[in-house]
Amino acid sequence: MTGRLHLDGITKSYGARTVLDDIRFEVVPGRLTGFVGGNGAGKTTTMRIILGVLAADAGTVTLDDAAVTSADRRRFGYMPEERGLYPKMKVMEQVVYLARLHGFGKADATVRATALLEELGLGERLHDTIESLSLGNQQRAQIAAALVHDPEVLILDEPFSGLDPLAVDVVADVLQRRAAQGASILFSSHQLDVVERLCDDLIIIAGGTIRASGSRDDLRAQHSTLRYQLDSSGDTGWLRDEPGITVIDFEGGSALFDVDEPSNAQRVLREALQRGAVTSFAPQHPSLAQIFKEVIA
Template sequence: MDPTPADPADDESAGLEIVGVNKSFGERQVLSDVTFRIPAGRTVGFVGNNGAGKSTTMRIVLGLTALDSGTIRYQGRPIGVSARKRIGYMPEERGLYPQMRVSDQLVYLGLLSGYSKAEATAAAEHWTGRLGLEKARRSRLSELSLGNQQRVQLAAALLHDPRLLILDEPFSGLDPSAVAVMSDVLEEQSAQGKPVLFSSHQLDLVERLCDQVVIISDGRIVADGSVAGLREGAPLRYRVVADGLTEGWTAPVPGAKELGRDDDGCSVEIEDGQEQELLAAAQKLGPVREFTPVRPDLAELYRDVVSAHGVDGA
């Protein structure tokens, strides 16, 4: 039920491309040469501390904020009004009518997108059912929990069968049940070949759901790739459990850095090829009960990346 027919010349595989985007507000430059791509059928997590430029980038894609320079392309072409009508957008701040009943406002939004009354009603019933909102259809938005309000916001973004999704902090304030429902829906949308971009501070969800992670810091893209790819570029880390790991025990290994301790052992960062040196240093102090590589999670990778670029992560 897409009111905007697809152009057969469209290249679906091209997805959404953000190329060399710059934006300033007065004398403050908030985006500097921002470039990344959301291919069709992939879910991309957009990660950064507050004020890094995530929402501004999204608003530029949607045409809500003008860029100073750069290009936004969708399916290989500069994005225009008709392409923007195909975007399902979920803002961080809820943008629905709090005193309007859920079904009524979803039908109203469907009519605005070009649906007939019957199409809009069918779409509203489908998405309220899919998102577990059957009992809330006749409720006013203000009467719902914050989590259910968030579900209604997602229903509004999906109502017109968008070709791509841009979601700003969609998991904020959700309980585990709502997180599971929203995660399933995003995976379904991506599986249908749609590009999905969402921002979140919940890095465990980003790591689990996303094919690609884009990290922005102080208005600049500082990392772009899969979590596995980001791990490949991360420093080596080992967990060492042994007797006698006194302060400074890693001194024989040039550049080794102890990252933290617990009751049993410690975590150490080393350079590539120093594994045997680190093991030997531990063995000199006593029996080694554990010596295992540590796979950093996305939260650790994020802290490393933003730290390397001189910005505190959050």
């Protein structure tokens, strides 16, 4: 499966107001790309341009190095943030109908819809109407609608909104399986803990500009401070008197501290080992929430 999506120099304005300014990033097959930003940052506008719902003022969207066509977009799956299903239709009928719009026969569409809805935990609600479902189950049904034709590129706007923790895990597992099969997946979310756990790559947007992008691990490394956690059998109060050390927090045998340079961390470790058993000593990487606050400041 191919489907490497590339945005290059995307710009969009409404009158004098620029809502997207030189947007550049990639969504790579086999990887989950998290797209985060505050309200009005430009996430939904970017997604709509990818889908061809909106036209960019400048820039290009390519799929495997070729301009995206309407035929290409038939291989896309999209879940908008707002509800987009027919409330009076039954869950199974809705998903089968959408599969048939993508060219599948009735029998094949029914098999696909049944398997996907069961995978998403809606196996007992197949014949209930959309409007009778909880908001969380409506969200699962909407995800099924986006996935039923096995898209090569999946664009999801707030897919975890309204889901309880167990449902988040179910949907996350489904998306990870689709990525493992080679799909390119771009999803936005305000739930930074979910994005941090799930994404392989990350894009942070604010004020219509990309503030940071890259793999999750690379971004955490780039924004790491020289901060360490020490856990030992002895008291760690002695750290307050060590040169080149700033203690952030300590209690008994545990301490969180910053160092001026890496060599000071090794000196602390040697001293701690002389004072007693060290149970753990490790650098502390920033959370996605901390990175987000840093780059949009």
